[in-house]
Amino acid sequence: MAEITPKQIIEALLMASEEPLNIERLHKIFISNNFILEINALRDIINELVEEYADRGIELKEVASGWRFQIKSDLSQWVNKLYEERPPRYSHALLETLALIAYRQPITRAEIEGVRGVVVSSNIVKTLLEHEWIRIIGHKEVPGRPALFATTKKFLDHFNLKHLDELPPLMEFTETLAAETKSEEISEMIQESEQENLSECALFDPYEGVTLSEKEEEITSY
Template sequence: MNLNEPRDLASLIEAFLLASGKPQSLERLYELFEEAERPEPKVFKKALEVLGKSCSGRAFELKEVATGYRLQIRETFAPWVGRLWEERPQRYSRALLETMALIAYRQPITRGEIEDVRGVAVNSNIIKTLMEREWIRIVGYREVPGRPAMFATTKAFLDHFNLKSLEELPALAELREMEPEPLLDPDDAPVPAHLQALADASLGEGEAEAEVPKDETSFRSLLVELDAMEEGLKTDFDDLREEEDVVEPEASLEDEGKLQT
């Protein structure tokens, strides 16, 4: 095998990604080669392009997410692939969707600010679940009485929702233009089948802990689901202060490496 030949290298990278089953950064992929055999960076980049193009017309694709590259099933096939698992995934609760959306779009944000927008208290189980899944973390403390913690999303959040960066989050206005079908009862209406197939186990208010999700989900799909369940979610957030002094979290916070840049 000629590792300086992009096509040969592309096949080897494909083998790495298939065997790993999770995203691999360029740095990690480089480490898999001994120094004497390590390809030039430009060859490596070309090999990734070759691999990406080779997936054209296939059921899987090469996707770059926050923590690296991975091979994954195309979202188009999710409703059918989901039938491989007999257990029926639980639905995302409206409260969890709203909380997650607010943190994603208005980070850093405190629990109190989330409650101000939603108009109701945030269930502790929701914050606990999001933190246990490593979708959110504490990134600082607001300089107001009580110094409430501020939450932001993590790279694990981006990976799970198939995003490379926060800039890839769909615009709220763009989601509104998608006009989901009207529902007679937003609280009791069923989630569309194709969205339910994408959703994985989550924790509703007062429920027991859910298993960690196994599959990636489109954040756009979840927000459309939220839009269908409750069209009255406030999205201007005028009551939230635009600029606040931020105090960096103490060094004792765990997993500081997961903070997003």
């Protein structure tokens, strides 16, 4: 029987894992099995696998939580034919709230309501928290000390992002959110309300002139 190589081990681990694996986690697995493999060598193997899968139906992709194998986006419509269950549909209000948090984080519930002009339902916040797309990172130092919301690594993973500064233009992102629900009606509602609602975000933006990378650094420091 041929000797098992580090590349085969890494490929198997990434295939079997239900969540992304970062370099440190992979390295610890090798150490726990008394297998000596330098981190730089591990990174080289990852890069080799990325190239090997470049022309296949699946790809090795790095997201916020680490590396994972996934179906290439342009093939998802074919894979979806395997599943009869309809994807969950999210309301216009939920998608708009998520977009505001993603682009104006950290942000309070009152600030979201000020932009949208309506009360943010507790069910919306609960749903986003249960999906682990948002989290409470602290409290704003104003009367009542309201919670500050920001997105999570799971949010980045779900949308195939590694960092916040990889967020696409707002219109493109809202279209992606709408596609998640398979609802043309939601997409149209978002497009109609984008200028009216989201352009007002600057009224509450405590990071005017600050890059998304700098925001991310401050958010992760909480």
